[in-house]
Amino acid sequence: MQTDHATSAVSAGHPPAPPAEPGPDALRAGLGELVAATGRVRQALETVVTGRPDLVRVTVAVLLAGGHLLVEDVPGVGKTTLAKALARSIDCRVGRVQFTPDLLPSDLTGVNIYRSTSGEFEFRPGPVFNNVVIGDEINRASPKTQSALLECMEEGQTTIDGTTYTLPRPFLVVATQNPVEMEGTYPLPEAQRDRFMARLAVGYPDNAAEMTMLDAQQSADPFAHLEPVTTAEAMTRYTAWTRAVHAAPAVKQYIIDLAVGTRDHAGLRLGASPRASLQLLRVAKAHAAMAGRQHVLPDDVQALAVPVLAHRLILSTESRLAGVSATEVVQDIVERTAIPAGPGTVGSVARRPAAGRLADPSR
Template sequence: MQRVQEVAGRVMASVERVIVGKRAEIRYLLAALLANRHVLIEDVPGVGKTTMVRALARSIDCTFRRIQFTPDLLPSDITGLSVYDPATRQFTFRPGPIHSQVVLADEINRTSPKTQSALLEAMEEGQVTVDGQTYPLPRPFFVLATQNPIEYEGTFPLPESQLDRFGLRIRLGYPRPAEERAILDLHHAGRPVDALQPVTTAEEILELQQLITQVHVDDSVKDYLVRIVQATRAHSAVYLGASPRASLSLYRLSQALAAMDGRDYVLPDDVKELAPLVLAHRLVLQPEARWHDTDPEAVVRDVLEHVPAPVERRAERWAGSLLRRR
């Protein structure tokens, strides 16, 4: 997986020329791209969510469109619509902004659930259907949605079916004082994101997406992953646990993270590191749990503490198991 590690390093270095102090978040963003999973970025306005997405799109030489979600946005404003042409007396399809490789759904929870649902087919199947006609979307297809905290005025909570389409959720947070000073220096002469040049191509990203599927996952690691997801469904504070789609996302993202570290096998630590990011946003808590200020992240942490990880193998043994299979 040296090629994956090398390309990932170039892309991360490119994005870090614009985004200061968020190496871990950039790493997870890139892992989601390689795993062909979408990302929800939740945080307050002004912390660099849009800039990070734009920097990623420029670094991988993909087409980029930004959709500003507002209360009056319609589904056709996203997917496109059929327009009557008087000259030909026929309807022609006019694609919407979703027909791009990297799509930024900015402030997705400021629009109605009806408009939010316009993304469901695109995110799951890579296509949109308008007036009974299906149109494939370009590949790679990567949706990154930003969301303000639900407590903010004028927001609509995302439905569970929409949240489940996001492979993981990350938060950026405010920068530290030294980082904020570096941001001022970085933006002194303008927008540094405009100066970024591609360090890879869309075609290479597609190749890497196929390559990470070859990363080996030992049976004991698969069992560990399944036990974690199953435990979210049985937890006393949870009304609706993580879905099988969550298991698949955690599986594929673990493969991507391992490949980015130069390994062709997944460790239990990969699963454990990603579990809070992949599972927490999918959990619906019991009303009494919310009354006691229990949050989904705390539930996932509790699950990880009580579900034992495989300990009978060292890292060398994980790789050895892979070699024996070959």
């Protein structure tokens, strides 16, 4: 367990209200700053994570939307590298936790320590009291320890011995996990997976990207020249701007249709929750803002449907035996769901999400 920056004073009480959303004129004026800042973050990540601009784009969209990110794949493909690069690109407090079977919930949230000199208990905050928390191999810890993050991720607070402590803002959990069929892993509970806005699979690089990596990193630390390109305060402001991006009723209905499609699909035992619909809308707004638009297109929803929805679904027994993946089910639903047409959706072109690149790594 590691904390990269000293933790400041911890306050008890309810989390502070987020910054107010700007009006249309203020959003229009600030979009240029937002696009420039997120562009710098993407460039910083791409210096470390080579050959995966699609992965970087979704990662930054989740950051901008104020969500949490789950990165799943086999060991050695760059999951932790992506998480560390994202944390280093922002000037903020960073905490890192290496999840192990003997990790306790208090190792994450903190613990009250009795001081005999004063006769009082002193609260020692854990690594969740940072802006960015890197949870390495989260599914190697027991379900009890994994569940310690539930309140933190959903409400921006944690309760210890009856006292509720606020977490800093912004608060982002970037967790990595290995496939569940590997030794020493515990599958994440459904409630835990549902709190991650998106799940990504890094995948193996292509030949050119792997050659670039070998040339660039054979004698140099890939993080040596990675400097912060924005601040935590700026990201909090951009997140508020992002939520002011307009989504037409037809686009919102499209999101609902996709969610309902997962609930009614014969190949699924559990479909997407209302939280999934809300998070898909939020990250679609972030995707639109990164493109400099004040309105969401169905394209934004389609581009993010797989990473936002697939990890929340539970396949039926028949689908698992047939070798069908949750990614394929989401792609099938996207293909079969009618594209909305109307005010606020002009310019959208229906397309199928790219298979494999952001796919569900488990089949």
